[in-house]
Amino acid sequence: MAAENGLNTGLLLFIPYRALEDRVFAALAEAGYDDFTPAQARVMQRIGPHGTRLTDLAAQAQITKQTAGFLVDQLEKTGYVRRLPDPTDKRARLVCVAEKAWAAKRVADAVVAEVEQEWQSHLGARRMKHLREALTMLREITDPWA
Amino acid sequence: MAAENGLNTGLLLFIPYRALEDRVFAALAEAGYDDFTPAQARVMQRIGPHGTRLTDLAAQAQITKQTAGFLVDQLEKTGYVRRLPDPTDKRARLVCVAEKAWAAKRVADAVVAEVEQEWQSHLGARRMKHLREALTMLREITDPWA
DNA sequence: CAAATTAGTCAGAGTCTCTGACTTGAGTCA
DNA sequence: TGACTCAAGTCAGAGACTCTGACTAATTTG
Numbered sequence A, B: 001m002a003a004e005n006g007l008n009t010g011l012l013l014f015i016p017y018r019a020l021e022d023r024v025f026a027a028l029a030e031a032g033y034d035d036f037t038p039a040q041a042r043v044m045q046r047i048g049p050h051g052t053r054l055t056d057l058a059a060q061a062q063i064t065k066q067t068a069g070f071l072v073d074q075l076e077k078t079g080y081v082r083r084l085p086d087p088t089d090k091r092a093r094l095v096c097v098a099e100k101a102w103a104a105k106r107v108a109d110a111v112v113a114e115v116e117q118e119w120q121s122h123l124g125a126r127r128m129k130h131l132r133e134a135l136t137m138l139r140e141i142t143d144p145w146a
Numbered sequence C: 001c002a003a004a005t006t007a008g009t010c011a012g013a014g015t016c017t018c019t020g021a022c023t024t025g026a027g028t029c030a
Numbered sequence D: 001t002g003a004c005t006c007a008a009g010t011c012a013g014a015g016a017c018t019c020t021g022a023c024t025a026a027t028t029t030g
Helices: A009-030 A038-044 A054-061 A065-077 A099-123 A125-142 B009-030 B038-044 B054-061 B065-077 B099-123 B125-142
Strands: A081-085 A093-097 B081-085 B093-097
Touching: A009 A038, A009 A099, A009 B009, A009 B099, A009 B125, A038 A054, A038 A065, A054 A065, A054 A093, A065 A081, A093 A099, A099 A125, A099 B009, A099 B125, A125 B009, A125 B099, A125 B125, B009 B038, B009 B099, B038 B054, B038 B065, B054 B065, B054 B093, B065 B081, B093 B099, B099 B125
Parallel strands: none
Antiparallel strands: A081 A093, B081 B093
């Protein structure tokens, strides 16, 4: 399929992903949030509104819990997240988003919206809507977490 | 946009990308091609049919030429690529795909086709076609190389 | 309650990536 | 032609990310 018809689908997905991530990252750095890394951001992004356990974070991001722990340690040191005891399980702690991270998220969301707007201008509203729909459907069979 | 309407578009792109890469990688390992890494594969994928210069490879993969050199060194040691002198420029060498890599590519292509078939079954042919079209259009404004 | 499972940490290693400094060859222009 | 500038690639060093294996402590299960 890819052979007759342009680029490898993997690359086709990766290219805009990468472009979006770069834009967001650059905007965050410019806004002063330059003390975290893409890997940290990818973990932080998965933290739920009421906190998420390290093990769940690791599963969602598809990394080991050791790696997740390593990244969360750094996020904690720089003040983006806190670890609170999980009231339902004394072994566990909930990783929670701190205020500094909410502020960064507002910046990031604004850039994402801006980029999505650019994409929509290029594709047209209809195609953009279909793109998101198709990707959302694809998630049903490709997201090991969902 | 993303806020009202499901997941962040970046994640939406990344999830199927990751799923596809994992599938290809697992199939290659099973077929005996277990002596290279994802990072090496991402570089190897960009080598043109007549060879590509290290600097171009680096630019396309969006990594530094030092990193590209590091990865190509390893691919050369394991026999996936060769470096040939560039007849048009004595400073440069062309990184070329070796037979071992062509064989691996045949395996990889088969898996990509299989996965794309699964995706098409899930989405329907029409939606799949539109998805690829939209992504191809998006490349026009997101691929720093194209 | 004993056994098995789950949450998380510690230690160590390998891989990927970068910045900075450098060598060699190519292109430019007076 | 000769000096200058630019491009291709390498070397050295460091930081960041990720993994496997082994471990402790709390929870769940039979």
